């Protein structure tokens with residue numbers, strides 16, 4: 001374990017009526033650690049992120065978040081009719097008037113500088129994902145939970161986002177929980193990973209080792 005845990009999930013079970021989305025999941029993210037959660041469609045990834053912030057009810061288990069958690073939700077959830085700057089500002093609403101100063105975000109994510117007055121609804125998917133990350137950073141999080149970073153984005157755009165996340169991790173000690181269907185990308189960015197199947201963690205460990213595991217290679221990395 002690298003330092004103490006900023007996110008600690010134990011025995012987490014989430015049910016929607018008769019359907020069990022998560023079944024006794026244990027997972028932790030250490031301070032400043034980059035951790036991936038991979039799994040196919042319907043494995044329960046989104047339910048886990050939602051449970052972290054109390055957006056779904058737990059049927060059993062515990063979730064402990066130490067420090068501040070911010071989320072980059074699947075689908076980015078921009079306010080399409082608001083400007084980029086206003087979307088960013090909304091991410092800082094908890095921090096009072098000064099907390100809504102967006103200038104620091106344009107330093108961290110310079111690509112957003114020229115877009116600040118554009119309506120979010122007119123941006124490309126990659127630009128929106130960057131706004132979603134910027135908005136989450138406005139909360140000054142200790143840990144960022146990103147649901148499907150790469151979904152629908154071109155490889156070059158993904159590379160730019162990954163480079164920014166690397167820098168935030170290196171320079172600010174930001175911890176990241178990256179929820180991804182693209183295991184190759186998740187393994188590239190993260191030191192450790194959890195593999196979720198049908199609501200259960202079936203494998204976990206260092207990404208370098210997991211990548212060599214034949215079960216992971218055949219099911220998630222497109223090879224054997």
Ligand code: ATP
Nearest residue numbers: 016019020021039040041042043044045046047048
């Ligand atoms: P995706 O990649 O498609 O978002 P996921 O891994 O994030 O999938 P979840 O969205 O957490 O998976 O869903 C896990 C399981 O729970 C799935 O079988 C899904 O059909 C079911 N589920 C999710 N939300 C609900 C809901 N509101 N009501 C009933 N079942 C649900």
